[in-house]
Amino acid sequence: MKRVTEKTFSQSFSIVGREFFDAGKVSTEIKTMLKELGVDAGIIRRIAIAMYEAEMNVVMYATEATVTLELSPKAIRIVVDDRGPGIPDVELAMQEGYSTATTEMREMGFGAGMGLPNIKKNADHFRIDSVVGKGTRLEISISMN
Amino acid sequence: MKPDFRSIRIDTERCTGRMKCLRICPTQALRVRNAKAKLLSDRCIDCGECVRVCPNHAFVPQTSSFSDFSGFKYTIALPSPVFYSQFGKDVKPSAILSALKTVGFDDAYDVACASESVSIAIQEYLEANGTPRPLISPFCPTIVRLIQVRYPNLLDNLIPIESPMEIAAREAKRAKMHELGLKENEIGAIYLSPCPSKMIALKNPPRKKHSFLDGVMPIADVYPNMMRALSHSDHTNGKSEIRGLGLGWPIVGGQVASLKAEESIAIAGLTDVMRVFDEIENGKLKDIQYIECHSCPTACVGGSLTVENPYIARGRVLRMVEKYGQEPCQDRQKIRDLYQKNFFSLVGRIAPSPVQPLDEDLSRGIQKMHRRQQTYELLPKIDCGACGAPSCMTFAEDVVKGEAEADECVFLAMKSFESMSTNLLDVVGKHSKKIRGNIAS
Numbered sequence: 001m002k003r004v005t006e007k008t009f010s011q012s013f014s015i016v017g018r019e020f021f022d023a024g025k026v027s028t029e030i031k032t033m034l035k036e037l038g039v040d041a042g043i044i045r046r047i048a049i050a051m052y053e054a055e056m057n058v059v060m061y062a063t064e065a066t067v068t069l070e071l072s073p074k075a076i077r078i079v080v081d082d083r084g085p086g087i088p089d090v091e092l093a094m095q096e097g098y099s100t101a102t103t104e105m106r107e108m109g110f111g112a113g114m115g116l117p118n119i120k121k122n123a124d125h126f127r128i129d130s131v132v133g134k135g136t137r138l139e140i141s142i143s144m145n
Numbered sequence: 146m147k148p149d150f151r152s153i154r155i156d157t158e159r160c161t162g163r164m165k166c167l168r169i170c171p172t173q174a175l176r177v178r179n180a181k182a183k184l185l186s187d188r189c190i191d192c193g194e195c196v197r198v199c200p201n202h203a204f205v206p207q208t209s210s211f212s213d214f215s216g217f218k219y220t221i222a223l224p225s226p227v228f229y230s231q232f233g234k235d236v237k238p239s240a241i242l243s244a245l246k247t248v249g250f251d252d253a254y255d256v257a258c259a260s261e262s263v264s265i266a267i268q269e270y271l272e273a274n275g276t277p278r279p280l281i282s283p284f285c286p287t288i289v290r291l292i293q294v295r296y297p298n299l300l301d302n303l304i305p306i307e308s309p310m311e312i313a314a315r316e317a318k319r320a321k322m323h324e325l326g327l328k329e330n331e332i333g334a335i336y337l338s339p340c341p342s343k344m345i346a347l348k349n350p351p352r353k354k355h356s357f358l359d360g361v362m363p364i365a366d367v368y369p370n371m372m373r374a375l376s377h378s379d380h381t382n383g384k385s386e387i388r389g390l391g392l393g394w395p396i397v398g399g400q401v402a403s404l405k406a407e408e409s410i411a412i413a414g415l416t417d418v419m420r421v422f423d424e425i426e427n428g429k430l431k432d433i434q435y436i437e438c439h440s441c442p443t444a445c446v447g448g449s450l451t452v453e454n455p456y457i458a459r460g461r462v463l464r465m466v467e468k469y470g471q472e473p474c475q476d477r478q479k480i481r482d483l484y485q486k487n488f489f490s491l492v493g494r495i496a497p498s499p500v501q502p503l504d505e506d507l508s509r510g511i512q513k514m515h516r517r518q519q520t521y522e523l524l525p526k527i528d529c530g531a532c533g534a535p536s537c538m539t540f541a542e543d544v545v546k547g548e549a550e551a552d553e554c555v556f557l558a559m560k561s562f563e564s565m566s567t568n569l570l571d572v573v574g575k576h577s578k579k580i581r582g583n584i585a586s
């Protein structure tokens with residue numbers, strides 16, 4: 001769960017798909033930790049938005065995910081690794097406005113197709129890998145300065 | 146003007162270390178050390194929960210009393226609209242206002258009408274400003290402080306419009322200065338408040354500016370004399386000169402009801418407020434125009450310095466709105482013109498006031514976070530409070546910051562006692578064998 005190198009701190013969290021009651025919890029927990037460290041408010045906002053969108057995608061489309069947070073004085077790195085259907089055409093999914101959200105999801109205010117593009121926009125470094133039938137892995141880094 | 150003025154102080158004489166306050170504090174700002182409560186003022190948001198819960202009244206609101214006003218030539222009471230809900234059924238607001246002139250004030254001035262003006266100003270502001278969304282009401286000082294301390298990203302969402310309390314104080318003073326030929330500092334304007342947090346407007350306003358208020362007195366302190374004054378005659382009949390939707394401001398939804406903003410919501414209670422603020426910080430709720438926010442779960446009728454049961458008070462407010470609310474007290478166009486002349490505007494930014502971080506240096510902070518987690522793993526994770534911290538996690542943090550010793554946790558102390566005594570038994574066992582052997586030989 002934790003890696004014992006003095007300069008970094010890491011912690012993992014889990015997200016359960018379809019669990020709308022807890023949706024947004026991991027994002028809030030990570031945000032709280034960054035506030036406790038006195039991280040710049042602008043950076044916290046970017047992390048909050050990116051993490052929230054990633055979390056909601058897991059809740060809506062995947063089965064479950066493990067989130068690993070790594071903090072160092074230089075950067076915040078988050079890996080969201082899910083077990084789920086994967087994304088057949090990642091390039092398409094990355095386009096603004098592309099969404100496969102159901103009518104119910106849209107009624108709940110999701111499905112604008114802005115999540116992934118927003119994550120990318122808020123990250124300094126972003127990587128997405130997906131294997132159909134297995135899952136999707138997002139890597140998000142934001143530099144501390 | 147101390148920058149860290151907090152509207153609540155602990156009277157350690159009265160505190161018996163009951164720990165009720167520990168758990169109730171929504172920002173984990175309290176500890177009990179040596180059987181006395183201690184306030185970490187960087188975390189305190191003046192919500193008054195501790196004032197309400199302490200059986201010994203050890204949390205003393207830093208409000209004003211009559212003796213503070215002896216220097217003024219003339220005093221004006223400005224009762225929060227909550228005040229109108231504190232007395233018997235159907236007592237008219239105007240009767241309450243005139244009774245105030247018999248309990249120690251030279252005059253009394255209605256604030257509900259200022260609330261109506263302010264709601265017209267908010268309306269104008271919403272129409273003129275598309276972003277950021279949602280805008281947040283700035284009238285509960287605890288909410289403003291919560292944003293300064295925990296949600297600095299939302300400071301720009303606070304509407305920069307003056308509170309009804311300030312508008313009323315300014316207007317009341319101007320009228321009397323003109324009428325009596327007095328100077329501003331010869332007139333004392335005293336707000337009769339449902340909560341201690343209003344004191345911040347006076348002592349340490351978030352936007353550094355002049356306040357027209359000279360004092361904030363608890364509603365509860367004026368209550369007994371008012372009851373006496375009102376018992377003399379019948380105050381329930383006839384027309385009330387005090388009217389308008391401003392009368393509804395002290396209950397949840399009162400501000401929203403006085404606006405014509407389609408997408409607006411009202412939230413009360415810090416748990417729900419924080420949940421909504423987290424959502425806004427995550428980039429959500431952009432389709433909402435205005436959020437009315439109250440720290441107290443039943444809004445201002447449930448403030449910590451009120452007397453009446455908040456649900457009864459709420460019922461009375463609803464009745465008053467029904468009876469006197471529909472006819473406005475202000476000319477809408479006149480208020481719009483005043484708005485254009487910046488009569489309601491607040492200038493200057495509100496500075497963030499973040500909680501002291503784990504460490505001033507980020508790498509050391511990260512190391513401390515690591516050590517906090519290690520310490521936490523040793524604890525029973527049952528948040529028993531016996532250590533004087535509200536939760537095992539806050540205790541671990543206190544240990545890492547050097548503000549508490551690990552063995553102040555009874556469980557850790559027991560563990561180390563156990564291993565100590567096992568060692569001791571070992572030693573005793575070995576020696577007694579030897580001694581017994583010695584005797585035998």
Ligand SMILES: Nc1ncnc2c1ncn2[C@@H]1O[C@H](COP(=O)(O)OP(=O)(O)OP(=O)(O)O)[C@@H](O)[C@H]1O
Nearest residue numbers: 057061086093099100101110111112113114115116
């Ligand atoms: N973790 C995931 N697993 C499977 N499919 C995903 C995952 N994340 C995204 N997708 C697919 O990519 C599409 C685009 O995702 P994106 O987050 O950009 O938009 P959205 O979730 O549809 O809408 P919004 O995020 O604006 O509410 C989704 O509609 C979905 O088909």
Ligand code: SF4
Nearest residue numbers: 285340440441445448
């Ligand atoms: S909700 Fe009203 S009574 Fe309660 S703290 Fe805020 S302003 Fe004071």
Ligand SMILES: [Mg+2]
Nearest residue numbers: 053057115116
């Ligand atoms: Mg999405």
